[in-house]
Amino acid sequence: GTACTSQRTGRTGGAGPDGRVRIGLVTKTDSNPFFVALREAAKARAAQDGAELVALAGKFDGDNDGQVAALENLVQQGVNAILVTPSNSTGILGAIRHARDRGILVVALDTETQPKDAVDATFATDNVEAGRAQGRYVRAALAGREPRLLMLDGTPGGTVDEQRHRGFLDGVGLAEEDPRVLAKEPTNGDQNKAQQAMENLLQRAGDVNAVYTLNEPAARGAHAALQARGLAAQAVIGSIDGGCQGVRDVKEGKYAVTVMQFPKKMAEEGVRAAVEFARTGRKPSGFVNTGSTVVTDRPVPGVDSEDTAWGLRNCWG
Amino acid sequence: MTGVDGRDAPLEPVLSARALVKRFGRVTAIDGSDFDLMPGEVLAVVGDNGAGKSSLIKALSGALVPDEGEIRVDGRPVRFHGPLDARRHGIETVYQDLALAPAQDVASNLFLGRERRRPGVLGRVFRLLDTRGMRAEAERVLGELGIGVRSMSQPVETLSGGQRQGVAVARAAAFGTRVVIMDEPTAALGVAESAKVLDLIGRIRDRGLPVVLISHNMPHVFEIADRIHVHRLGRRVALVSPAERTMNEVVGLITGALRVGADGELEEVRDAVRTGLTRTGGGTAE
C-alpha cells in the first residue's frame, strides 16, 4: 500500500541533509522556447534563493511516460518540491501522488491537472480566457466580414490546446461544427508542419480570412504559407504566447495579434513557493492565474490591448 | 528431340519430367527438357557449366517453379510450389549452394525443418528439442562420411568448404525416403571424403532409393552411375549407359563434339571436331 511507503521514506518539507533546497522541474519538452524561458527563469530564481534545481523534460509534447519517469527519479533523488507542466493532465496523477505521499510539494505550471486539486497549487495562464481574447480580437478585426476560419491546433488531446481552441471559438462566436470553420489541422506547434498544413489547406480554401493558431511558431508557419500565395493581406492571424520574436512578428505585421503569457512569473512563483515550503513547511494552494495580455498595434474596440512597444518590454525569450 | 541410348526401361520412372521450360528474363535456363529417374538407379546428370543442370533439379525438387512442362512422381502428375511439396513426396536434395543457415550450428542445420523433440510430456507439451540426441546423431552421420567437425555446436559459417558440404550431404542422405538428389556433392571434398560419399550413394541405392547425382567428375560418374543423363543448352541431349560408352564419348556429348544421331548411334559434329575440342576435354577426363 502507498500509505505505508510514504512512512518509510517520508519527508515533510525541510531542506536536504546538506541544508540545500532541492527543486525538480519537469516541462513538456525542452525544445519549445516557452519552456526554455520557463526553465531559465526558474534556474535564475533558484540560484538567487540558494536552491538547487534539476530540469527534466519529456521527449515530445505528450510524452506522459517520460514525465512520469522524470518525476519518479526526482523523488528518488530526494528533492523537496517538484514543478511540473503536465503533458497529460490525467496520466501524470499517479506519479504526482507518489511524490506527494513522500511529502514532496508538487506545483503545476502552465497546464492544469485534472482534477486541479491533484497538485498543491497551479500557476498558469487561464488558457480558455487567452483563447477567448484571441477570438474576440479576430472577430472584431474582421469588421463585419463573415469569418472563413482555418484553425491550426497543437497536439490532439492536449489540455492547453483544447482550452484555447474552445475559448477561441467562443470568442469568435462560432460553434465547433460551424461550416464557417473551414478546416482544423494539428501542427504540434511546429513551424514547418504548420506551414505545410497551411499550404495544403490554402490549395482548397483560398478565400480564408481568419486564422487561429495555438502558438507563435504555428502562426509564423501560417504567415509564410499565406505570404507565398500572396494572401497575407486578406487574412487575420491570431496567436498566443508573447515571446519576443512573436511580438516582433506582430510589430512587423506578420500576424495581427498575440496573447502574451508570463512563463517567468509562473517559474518564479513556483520556485518561490518551493523554497518557502522547504524552509517553513508552508504550502501554496489553488489556481493562480499568471495573467495574459493582448498585444497588437491595431487595437480594436471591445478588446483591451497593449502595443508592441509594451510587448517588447515585457516579452519572454 | 532427345536421343536415348542404352537399355530400355520397362518400369515406371519414380520421378520424371516432360518438356520443362524455365526462363529468367532473356535467359532460358531449361529449354524443353525431359528427365527420367528409374527405381533403384543412380542417375548421373552431366553437362557444361551453365547447361542448366541445377535449374533442372531445382524444378524437380520444387525450389523453382517451371514456366511450362510436367513433372510426375511414380507416374502421377504433380505440381510443386515449393521445396516442401517435393519433400512431402520424399524427395530430398543437396543444393549446389548448400542451403545452410550460416549462423546456426552443425546439428541444427542437419535437422533444420525436422527437429526431433524429447519423448514424453517434455516434447509433446513443452515442445522441448532433443538437443543432445540430435548432436549425437549429427556426430555419427558426419563421422560416417569421414567429415571431421570439431564440435557439433560450431556455426556452419566457420566450417571449411568441405566440412560445409559434408553437412549438406549428410542431411539429404539421412532424410530421403523416395529420391535423393545431389548437386555436385563432392565438389569441395577431399579424396577420402569423396570416396565416402560415393560409398554412401551406393548404400542409399542398396536401400532401394534412386539417386540423382550431378557431377563434373567423370571417374566418379563412371564408378557409380547406372545411367548418364547428358544435359546441354538447357535440355537432355542423351541418356547413355556407362557400361557402353567411354568417358571420351560422354565428354564429347557434353561439349557438343558428338551427338546422338537418328539411328541412336553417336556421330561427330563436324565443326567441333575441327577445333580439337574432344582432345582437350578427353585429355583431362581420364
Add this chain to the structure above:
Amino acid sequence: MTGVDGRDAPLEPVLSARALVKRFGRVTAIDGSDFDLMPGEVLAVVGDNGAGKSSLIKALSGALVPDEGEIRVDGRPVRFHGPLDARRHGIETVYQDLALAPAQDVASNLFLGRERRRPGVLGRVFRLLDTRGMRAEAERVLGELGIGVRSMSQPVETLSGGQRQGVAVARAAAFGTRVVIMDEPTAALGVAESAKVLDLIGRIRDRGLPVVLISHNMPHVFEIADRIHVHRLGRRVALVSPAERTMNEVVGLITGALRVGADGELEEVRDAVRTGLTRTGGGTAE
C-alpha cells in the same frame, strides 16, 4: 618438424612463411605451419577437408591475420593487415568462397577494386568508368576460359556455380603480378572448363609467375604441379615432387597413412594401415 622431400631450392622463395599459427576460439586452424613458394613454380597444396589449407592461404593473402609466425615476400618479412596489403605486393587470390559481390554484374566483379576509367578528361576529371571497355575485356577473358556467360551485365548471383567460379578465376589470372593463389579453382567447373583453367595456370607459369593451387583433384595436381605441399592437422607435413611420388603415396600422406620419416623417406603409420585407409583413398584417386 616438416619433412621436406624432393629437389633442393637454391633460389630465394617468392613467398614463404615460418611457424604460422592461427586460433579461432578452441580450434587451431593453422598450427605452426611453414610454407615456401619458389619463383616460377606451380605449387599444389593438398590436404584433408578441414586440414587448414584455406586458412593458410588466407594468411598468405592478408585475408586473415595470423596470431604468430612470419611471412616473407622475396625474403623480406612483411605484415599484411588486410588483402589490400598483399595485393600491393602483387599477390592475387581466388578464394574458395569466391568473394564476389552478388548483386553486381560480371564485368563489375571482374574489375572490382581496380576499375578502368575512360582516357582523357572524362576519366581524369569526371572519373568516368570505361564501362564498355571493361565489358569487352571481361567477355574476352571469360571466353578464353570457355565460361559462357550470356551477358556481362548479368548479376553474378544469377550465374551458375561454375560460371561464378570462372569469374573469380579470371579475375585473379588477369591481375596477378607476382603470385597467383587459387583455392580449389576448378571445384565447380566442368571437364572442358577445368582443362582450360589448367591451361591458364600453365600460361601464368610461362609468364614467370608462380602459382599456388589448392586442389582435391589428384589428376589435376599431378598434371600441373611442380611440387606438392601436403597439409595435415594445420601444418605442412610433407613437400614432395610429383615426378618422384605416386598419387597413392600423396593420398597416404594426406590421410596420415604415410609419413615422412627421419631419413626423408616415406614410412607407413601402423594404425592407419590396419584400417585400410590408403586403399579407400587410393582407390578413387586414380
Add this chain to the structure above:
Amino acid sequence: MGPAELLGVTTMSLTAPRRAALSEFVLRTPAVGPAVALVFAVVLFSLTTDTFLDVDNLSLVVQQSLVVGTLALGQTLVILTGGIDLANAAACVLATLLMAKLAVGGTASPVTLLAGVAVAVAVGLTTGGVVTAFRLPPFIVTLGVLTILTAASRIYAGGQSYPVTDGLLGWLGTRQYLFGQIEVTFGMGVALALYLVLWYSLTRTAWGRHVYAVGNDPEAARLSGIHVRRTLLSVYVVAGLVYGVAAWQALGRVPNADPNAFQTGNLDSITAVVLGGTSLFGGRGSVLGTLVGALIVAVLRSGLTQAGIDNLYQDVATGVLVIVAVAVDRLSRRRQR
C-alpha cells in the same frame, strides 16, 4: 589414435582451453557484452551518487523499463526474422484505449483485457499477413500500419485520454514487498515470465530455430523445407500478443489510456534490441540481450538524474554512453578473435 582420425577425420589440436572456452562463451552469448556495460553503468552510478544503489531505486528503474522492455521483446522476434516493427507502440496504445473505453462502458474486465490483447494480435496478424502475402519490406508495412493506427487511436479517443480504475486492468502495477523490503510489481513478474517463455521458445523449440533460420538466410530456410511464411506470420502474431501484454503493463504503470503515449516507443524498443546485441540484419541475437538493453537506457536516465544532471546534458551523456556501451561490447569480442 581415436576412431575419428582412423576414418580420415581431421581434428584440430586444442590449445589454451580455459581462455578459449571463455572467449567462445563471449562470442556465442550475445548478451554478455551489453551485460558488462550494464554492470559498469550500475557500478559507476553507485559510486558517484548516494541514492542510485538503493533497493527502491533499482526497483523503480525496472518498473520504468517494463513497457519498453515488453515492446522490445516482441520487437526482438521481428528483428530476428530480418524485419523491423515500427508499429509496435502504436498497437499497444490502441489496445490500451480499447481496454480503457470498454471498461468505462462497463464491460467485464476479463473481457476487456482479452479484447485489448486481441486487437494487438489482430494488428500482428494483419501486418504479418501483408508482409508474407506480398513479400513487402516490413519497414514500409509497419510504417503504414503505424500511421494508420496512430490516426485510428486519435479518432477513437476523440481527443481525450481515459483514466483506468478497473482493478484487473491496473493489476500489473500492484506493488508487493519481497522480504519486506524489495518493491516488486506483478508487472515485473509477468515481464520476466514472458522473457523466459520466449527465451525458451527461441532456444529450445523447433519454432525458435526456424525463426533464426528465416532471419539468417531466408532462401536457405526455404530450401531446407521450413515454412517460411508460416514462421514469419507466427512471429508477427506472437509479437502482437506481446504488445497486448505491453498494453496491460502500460495501464499498470500509468492507469490512463492516452492516444499520445509512447510515440517514441518503436525507436526505443529497437534501441533496446540493438543495444542487446541483436543484429538488424536478422538471424543473430537473443532476448536476454534485449532485457539488458532495455535496462541500460533506464539506468542511464535514473543515474544521471540522481547525479543532478539536467535533461539536455543527460541527453548528451546518454548519447555518448550508448555508443560507448556497444563499443565496449565490440572491443571485448574483437580481442577474442
Add this chain to the structure above:
Amino acid sequence: MGPAELLGVTTMSLTAPRRAALSEFVLRTPAVGPAVALVFAVVLFSLTTDTFLDVDNLSLVVQQSLVVGTLALGQTLVILTGGIDLANAAACVLATLLMAKLAVGGTASPVTLLAGVAVAVAVGLTTGGVVTAFRLPPFIVTLGVLTILTAASRIYAGGQSYPVTDGLLGWLGTRQYLFGQIEVTFGMGVALALYLVLWYSLTRTAWGRHVYAVGNDPEAARLSGIHVRRTLLSVYVVAGLVYGVAAWQALGRVPNADPNAFQTGNLDSITAVVLGGTSLFGGRGSVLGTLVGALIVAVLRSGLTQAGIDNLYQDVATGVLVIVAVAVDRLSRRRQR
C-alpha cells in the same frame, strides 16, 4: 556455330526478346516500380480533385519535398552501404542554427554558409569515423549522435529560433517563373543537380561501385581489395555534405532556424529511400528511386488535402497508400519472374 560455342561455351537461346527486355528493364531499374506508383497517385488525384493538377500545386508539392528529399539523398548513400542514419535531420538542424546565429552575429554570408555545411560534414566525419574504427552498428552510433546533436542544438539555440533575413542563406527559396507560368525555386535546381551528381557518382564511377559492393557483401568487398573503411568513411562525409545542403534548402523554404524542426526527418527520409526501392540490407537501390519516394509522400498529403479529407483520415489513407505503392511495385516485379 559461333566461336563461343566452339570453345565449349554454353549460350542460352533467346526467346520472346521484346517482353523479356521490358521485364529485365523493370527488374534492373529499381525506380520503375515506385515511379509507376507515383504516376498512379498523380492521375488519381487529378481525376478526383480540380485543384491537384495545377502547375502551382505541383510546384508546391516539389517544394514541400525538397528538404526531406535532400536528406533522403544522403540517407540513400548510407543505406546502400548497409547502414542507416538516424542523425541526418539533427545534423541539418544544427547547421541551420549555426548559419542563422552566425548571420545574426554579422558574419559574412558566404562564410556562414560554409560554416553550416562544414559542421554537417564534421558530423559525418565523426559518425563515419566511429562506425569504421570500432565497427559499430550505424543504427546505434547515429542514434547516439542524434541524441547528442538534438541536445546540442537546443543548448546552442538557448530556447530561441532565429529568423533568417540574409539573402544568400535564404536564396534557395527564391522563386522564378519558367515560361511565365511554372513556379520554380533555386532550391529545386540545386536538389536536382545534387541528385544528378550522385546518380552519376554511384553508377558511373569506381567509387559508386565500391559503395554498392561494400553494402552488398562487405567481406567480399574486403577480399576484392576494396578499401572498405575508406569507402564507408567517404560515404558518411558525402552524406554530411548533402545534409549541409539540406540545411541551406531548409532556410530557403522556412527562413527560420529552429531547434525543434524536422524531428521526424530521419524517419521521413528513410521512408523515401525504402519507398524508392532501396533495400535496407544494403547494396541494392538507386537515388532516382529515392527522388520518386520523396515525392510520393508529399503527393499523397497534398492530394488528400485537395480532396478535402481531414487530417486524421488523411493519415489513414496515407498509411494504406504507402503500403499499396510498394505492393504495386512488388507485384509488377513478381509477374516478370
